Amino acid sequence: MLTIASTPMLYPLSDRAVLSLSGEERVKYLQGQVTCDVATLEAGDATLGGHCDAKGKLWAHFWLANLGEQLLLLLNRSLVEKQLPELKKFAVFSKVELNDTSDNWQVFGLAGEGLSHWLNAHVGDGNLWQGGIVIPVAAEHALLLLPLDAELPDLPRGEEQEWQGLMIQAGMPDMSAVHQGEYIPQMLNLQALGGISFNKGCYMGQETVARAKYRGANKKAMFVLAGSSEDKIEANQDLELQLGDNWRRTGTVLNAWQQGEHCLLTAVLNKDLEPDTILRLKGQDNSRLTLQPLPYDLVD
Structure with missing residues (x-):
C-alpha cells in the first residue's frame, strides 16, 4: 500500500x-x-x-x-x-x-x-x-x-x-x-523503542511508569491498523471492535495516513486483541481495519 x-x-x-x-x-x-x-x-x-x-x-x-x-x-x-x-x-x-x-x-x-x-x-x-x-x-x-x-x-x-x-x-x-494527559509512555510503545530507562533514577511520573513494568499494570499498547475508509479520519476518533453482529468501542485513533480509500493508522488498544480482529471507525460503518504486525517486539 x-x-x-x-x-x-x-x-x-x-x-x-x-x-x-x-x-x-x-x-x-x-x-x-x-x-x-x-x-x-x-x-x-x-x-x-x-x-x-x-x-x-x-x-x-x-x-x-x-x-x-x-x-x-x-x-x-x-x-x-x-x-x-x-x-x-x-x-x-x-x-x-x-x-x-x-x-x-x-x-x-x-x-x-x-x-x-x-x-x-x-x-x-x-x-x-x-x-x-x-x-x-x-x-x-x-x-x-x-x-x-x-x-x-x-x-x-x-x-x-x-x-x-x-x-x-x-x-x-x-x-x-488532543491526547495529552491520556497515555502512560508504555501505551505508545516507548519501552519497546528505547524511550524509557528503568535504571536512571527518579523523574516526573517515574513511579507510575515503573509500576506498569514491574507489576503488569499496563493493559494497553499502540498498534498499526490498515484498511479502508471513504471519509477523512481524525485524531482521537473512536474505533469499534466487531463482536459477532455487534460492535463495541475499543480505542481511539492516534494518527492516520490516507490515500483515496486506503488508510494506515496508529491506535492505542487493549494488548490482548486477537490478530484477526476486525475493527471500524465509529460513524463510518463501511470502514474496515485489521491489525498489522509491528516491526519490533512489544516488550513490557
Whole structure:
C-alpha cells in the first residue's frame, strides 16, 4: 500500500517544533524530567523519550538529540503550548535555559532505499552535520534538523503526508494535543523503542511508569491498523471492535495516513486483541481495519 521510495528523498516537515536546552546544568535538569537517560547521550546521539505529569501521563513524547553545547527536543508542534510550561516549571532553580527555538531550524524526514549509503557519503562518521543533526529513526529512515542558513541536501522532495504514513508503518508514535494527559509512555510503545530507562533514577511520573513494568499494570499498547475508509479520519476518533453482529468501542485513533480509500493508522488498544480482529471507525460503518504486525517486539 505504502512503499519506501527507490532512492533517498527529503520530506519537509512543517508540523514539528524544536525546543532547546542550554546552560551548564542542561543534562542534569532534563534527566530529572523525562523517561530517557539523558546522561548517556554523547554529542551526535539521539533517543526517543517522554515527558510525563506527576501521574505518569504524557505531556509529550519526543526525539532528544545532543548537539554538544545544547540539547534539542523534536516533537509535534501542537504539544508545545501545554508541555513547554510544564518542562520549564522547575528550571528557575537550575542553570539551564529552555526555549522554543522552532523558528531557528528546518526539519525534514529522510527515507528511501540506499539512504544509509547516502548518509555515509555525505555526513560521514557521526550524526552531526552542518550545525545540525541526523537522527536515525528506522531502517533507511531518519530525521534531519538543520539551521536556517544550512545548505539543503540535493534530493527529490516528498510530501509531508507520505512521511507521516512511513512513520505509522514503522510503528512510530505521534500523539497530538488532543491526547495529552491520556497515555502512560508504555501505551505508545516507548519501552519497546528505547524511550524509557528503568535504571536512571527518579523523574516526573517515574513511579507510575515503573509500576506498569514491574507489576503488569499496563493493559494497553499502540498498534498499526490498515484498511479502508471513504471519509477523512481524525485524531482521537473512536474505533469499534466487531463482536459477532455487534460492535463495541475499543480505542481511539492516534494518527492516520490516507490515500483515496486506503488508510494506515496508529491506535492505542487493549494488548490482548486477537490478530484477526476486525475493527471500524465509529460513524463510518463501511470502514474496515485489521491489525498489522509491528516491526519490533512489544516488550513490557
